[in-house]
Amino acid sequence: MRLMAKHLGLRHLTLALLIGLLGCGARGDAASTTVTPADDDEAEANSEEEAAWTPPTDRTYLPIPQSARRSYTELDARDVDRPDPPQAVTAPEGAPNVIVILIDDIGFGVPSSFGGAVDMPNLDRLADSGLRFNHFHTTALCSPTRVALQTGRNHHAANAGAIMEIATAFPGNSAVRPDSIATLPEILRLNGYSTAAFGKYHETPPWQVSVSGPLAQWPTRSGYEKFYGFIGGETNQWHPAIYDGDTLIDPSVGHEGYHFTEDMTDQAITWMRAQQSLTPDKPFFMYYAPGAVHAPHHVPAEWIEKYDGRFDAGWDVYREQTLARQIELGIVPEGTELAPKPDDIADWDTLSADEKRLFSRQMEIFAAFSEHTDHYIGELLEALEATGNADNTLVLAVIGDNGSSAEGGMVGLFNEMEYFNGVVPTAADVLPHIDELGGPDSYGHMAAGWAVAGATPFTWTKQVASDFGGTRNPLIVHWPTRFTGDGSVRTQFHHVTDIAPTVLAAANLPEPTWVNGTRQRPMDGTSMLYALTDAAASTQHPTQYFEMFGNRAIYHEGWFARVVHFYPWAPAPVGPLADDTWELYNTSNDFSLINDLASQEPERLAALQALFQSEAVRNHVLPIDDRKIERFDSAVAGRPDLIGTRTSLTVFPGMHLTENSFINIKNRSFTVTAHIAPSGPRPNGVLLAQAGQFGGWATYLSRGVPVFTYNFLGTDLYRIRARRALRRTETEVTFEFAYDGDGRGKGGTVRIKVGDEVIGEGRVEQTQPNIFSADETIDVGEDLGTPVDSAYGPAPGNELQGAELDRVTVEIH
Secondary structure, rough: OOOOOOOOOOHHHHHHHHHHOOOOOOOOOOOOOOOOOOHHHHHHHHHHHHHHOOOOOOOOEEOOOOOOOOOOOOOHHHHHHOOOOOOOOOOOOOOEEEEEEEOOOOOOOEEHHHOEEEOOOHHHHHHHHOOOEEEEEEEOOHHHHHHHHHHHOOOOOOOOOOOOOHOOOOOOOOOOOOOOHHHHHHHHOOOOEEEEEEEEEEOOOOOHHHOOOOHHHHHHOOOOOEEEEEEEOOOOOOOOOOOEEEEOOOOOOOOOOOHHHHHHHHHHHHHHHHHHHHHHOOEEEEEEEEOOOOOOOOOOOOHHHHOOOOOOOOHHHHHHHHHHHHHHHOOOOOOOOOOOOOOOOOOOOHOOOHHHHHHHHHHHHHHHHHHHHHHHHHHHHHHHHHHHOOOOEEEEEHHHHHHHHOOOOOOOOEEEEHHOOOOOOOOOHHHHOOOOOOOOOEOOEOOHHHHHHHOOOOOEEEEEOOOOOHEEOEEEEEEOOOHHHOOOOOOOOEEEHHHOOOOOOOOOOOOOOOOEEOOOOOOOOOOHHHHHHHOOOOOOOEEEEEEEEEEEEEEEEOOOEEOOOOOOOOOOOOOHHHHOOOOEEOOOOOOOOOOOOOOOOHHHHHHHHHHHHHHHHHHOOOOOOOOHHHHOOOOHOOOOOOOOOEEEEEEEOOOOOOHHHEEEOOOOOEEEEEEEOOOOOOOEEEEEEEEEOOOOEEEEEEEEEEEEEEEEEOOOOEEEOOOOOOOOOOEEEEEEEEEOOOOOOOOOOEEEEEEEEEEEEEEEEOOOOOOOOOOOOOOEEOOOOOOOOOOOOOOOOOEEEEEEEEEEEEEEE
């Protein structure tokens, strides 16, 4: 096989000229695999060369080829010398265990190890005996950060331009990872590591989350031999939808006080102990990614009470005090000033007493959730110590896959699904639920003012990839065998794409050029190991683009050019993409990005804009799609839909489906027809239920009486009961929902029918236009997770009894 060398196209030449202007080198694009026939003789030579070619065994070609098998002519095995047994691939001598810890939705100014006001003592201890990186960056959103972390490639290059649920048809945003981009766990597995992931994944295309697959981008087909966690972006910590491998389970059933962070930690420790017990000389790679502290903010009450009154002074004081601690710790330079808050964030002193009481409680819950997470990180690290192999374990603790989340809006949320459905509550709407927040009867989120405070000393938050408040996340590196850490700070610019190259370098493994038969795009990241022992070394990652929902920027050798295009809480961008205004900052002396130099250095700004354009083309960033909520509709976004254009779906008892693998009944008329065979006079239980307590709908029987329930965001429950019970001879019941008409989120009229007889009718005044739930399932013959209607209660116990359910057909009109 003949491979042509990587060539410079016009865009690479343009990039080279730009880099020359700016004074640095840049990493090139992926090498091309090209066959260019010249004549018949050359083609014949190529054929002979390909036939004679054998894969290398230097670990650049994975899987490492197996030894050729010998053929025997002897009849009796006793007459032949016994060969050596097959040997498994082993990792390089001395390769460390690796634990990557990734906390969700937590900003630069939150953890105590980086000057924040939230106690996280286990991360403090890890940092004090390791190193703190204060110039480490993420992508500003969860799925893209996770894909970049686990591949070493820029997120658009891996087709993860935003979260999986809003993928589009464009390259860069399709959610389908190319075969040319193998994952870190797959590379390690093929090099002799045991691999396991616990917690949040959020890298699987949503239309592939069903038994129909394909399962290629599920964790257990992406390099992990063990997975225990959830596939989507968030889950109810009290009642999660969890996959053990690719099997859906409900681990909370029968476990009073269950919390997912505790459970996943137990699972991680159990796996690690077993792996080290059986194969102590075989290194492991563990990805420990709790759903915390992403909304919903769920934490036991005793942790919340610890923070009672701690944040009564408000977010403005929090920012001032946090910056002072950051300077004292050396996390930020002396003289750093607070960047201004966004104009939409009120000064704390202007708030009413009720608003202050509500917002303080929200931050108490968030802080408690953060410390609770740290506690279980501590349990994991303690169990690691007990294995005796902690010294040769590289721990990379990434504190945040983006900045703190401002998706709670100006007053926070009792139910985070309000954000995804375009509902903007007032403080008066949330305040009556203040005592429920944090507990199992809430699905809450804090106000955006606290997210800004959590981003201290910066202005912006999660989603804003063009501000360090959205991307600059704390990183702790700990590896006693390699270096003796003292908690000191490393200031080199680095990016989440650098995690994978760092792990490979630590394991003395080359970056593979071929994996599973496909030539690989080179990693965009670089190893950070050089910085462990040389605090003064120049960064080896001098250039990095950023983009999310039109918020875009380019970092190059200390300079940062950016556009703030879309606020996290806003329903629409600030204006058309073409009208955006670029800003310019010198990060070497402006840590918090407060001194815009665009008017003073127009030539530098122009060069950086051109560099962004070149990087955007190379990484499939363009065209930019700045829509958010609209893209939850697959028809609008243009991504695949498992059901496609079908208008009817028949489901059967025992099926448990995600929202993206079910027929879409939102914003339209539909009918649900259940076929049953009563075995008793008054059958009870669920026929079909979608989602749960915080939004959804269900059809069920209550002592034989058919009932249709629509639960609007956990605040308004519309329950329509039939006027009579089903007769023993009636085996089919239909629920008709006639949507009110044009527009999204409208109400509708419900009729319950047996044959042509209408036995019940009523109204639903409003419906959820965009999404029911991020994690709760559609269940046939029962309702797992939280119940849509408290009248039939949680599982177990809400399954259909006194009748046999044959099937349920849903039709949309």
